[in-house]
């Protein structure tokens with residue numbers, strides 16, 4: 711579903727991402743683990759087409775992101791590290807606004823209701839985003855990423871700043887969405903406790919390079 715080949719990014723003379731290659735199969739949850747500065751956000755911004763690579767390619771469902779960015783981007787829902795929330799809007803107004811912005815071609819009311827149901831924010835629909843807890847704001851960010859039913863969801867440090875309960879709730883939501891909707895999920899984290907429990911497959915990255923990969927059991931049983 712997602713194929714990353716020899717991806718490299720320089721910021722001036724800084725090599726932030728160094729020849730990374732990997733593939734993610736349909737319906738898989740991929741965990742991207744590494745410390746701050748490892749190159750996770752840079753990689754995700756290249757996968758989503760928000761940043762061009764210095765070299766290398768990203769193919770989403772057979773469609774290369776730089777060849778056909780509009781088509782490839784329509785297959786991706788993205789929750790960046792800092793969620794793009796308009797905090798003075800209500801949850802519902804915000805999702806309606808993002809629905810229009812993304813030019814989603816589905817029945818508006820039904821689809822927004824469905825996305826709020828999947829992310830369990832239906833009861834928050836008329837609340838102003840800035841009055842919500844961090845956990846609920848993250849769910850609104852996730853709801854925004856799900857608009858248009860993209861087959862791939864990319865989440866950059868979705869659990870940062872959440873308490874353990876919030877982490878567990880968000881991860882269970884993601885697993886449900888993955889299992890029920892067949893969505894492919896790529897999430898990054900610097901939290902070693904989150905990835906092993908909830909990912910099907912893990913890539914560990916540092917200094918822009920892949921250090922190791924495997925199932926959580928394989929990666930974390932190695933000394």
Ligand code: ADP
Pocket residue numbers: 721724725726744745746747748749750751752753
């Ligand atoms: P992570 O998300 O894993 O914390 P990043 O992808 O944000 O890592 O950063 C990787 C490296 O690239 C770091 O050394 C960071 O300082 C550098 N970097 C990130 N964004 C920029 C930028 N816009 N300009 C210059 N350097 C950057």
Ligand code: MG
Pocket residue numbers: 747750751752791866867
């Ligand atoms: Mg980051």
